[in-house]
Amino acid sequence: MRTVLRLLGTRYGVALVLVVLVLMVVVLGRTVLDNGDGNSANDAVGPTVAPVPTSANPYSSLGDDGVEESVAPAPSLSKGAADASTVATRFAKAWLRKPGITGEQWRAGLKPDASTDLLASLADTDPADVPTATITGPMQLQANGGTTVAKFPAEGGTIVLGLQVSGGRWQVISLDWETA
Template identity: 40%
Template sequence: MRRVLQLLGTSVLRSRLGVAVVLAIVVLGIVGVARVVAGPEGRSTGNLQPVETSTAEASADSREGDDGVVEPAPTSSTKLDPGPSLSPGGAKPETVAEAFAEAWLDRTAKADAWHAALVPNATAELATKLEGVDPVVVPAQRLTGPPKVVPQGSGLAEVSYPVDSGTLVLRMVVGQGRWLVDGVDWERG
């Protein structure tokens, strides 16, 4: 090693370029070792066990596209959660969202009346969060277009309304047999 250092000269090793070259060699060496250890697909092959799936599941996945998530197949002893259910004749999410949005945009109301108008269409958690809020801080004044409803899953949806200053986004959930607003967001337009 001493002989190599003498050949390179101490001035080269002390220079910034010399230090950069040595660091680059060290980093490339570490990356090379990591790739060798990681295996052919770039994943660590440590103590991983293969996941077994049945051929019926595999063929269903190939038809629908593989999302990379492996879930165990339900067994006969597993009770499936039917998810939230709507009462017969329950209002659509956009109908509830519009009633909530109209009340939310009423910046002229007194704080107590404003909150009381929101409560019938909000979850208990959201109603609690909105207690004491002054409606003057609402960043919009009116709806300017139709809603856009995006289902998010069983009993979940997102309803977006264009407003005069951006977009009002309401997170909807099924609760108490009907759609309720569970979250309010505003995106500047």
């Protein structure tokens, strides 16, 4: 016993005691914080719940309450403002290649329905470089959150327009050409 006490008085003995104490605290902490199912306190609190399938929903027999949660609210338009479909169609028709039209005339036709940023990006565009002169099918309109995308099938590809409500009216904010 004297040998043990003499060993504890040295720095090696003190280090050994500290290591034993740290190990005891770690083991005790894991034991106390273990909630019995192998999950520690750092894991998610409470049981894991799987989503309930619609057919097993106990409230499904109550009927539809008429609220559609996945539908984004419609943007606020000024009274008499054209809808997205009308704006997209006007812009697409004005954008088409028309022989003999000047750049100024072409941009003037786009101006009523284009954002100022889009008009600025088209400032140096030659209307003769527009890749198509004909829309060949009906437009497809797709809402994407706060924006709407209009796609027009055309000779040689697809005209893709991004639209957004600004100042109470729909404006074309982006233009893309997808080749066929």
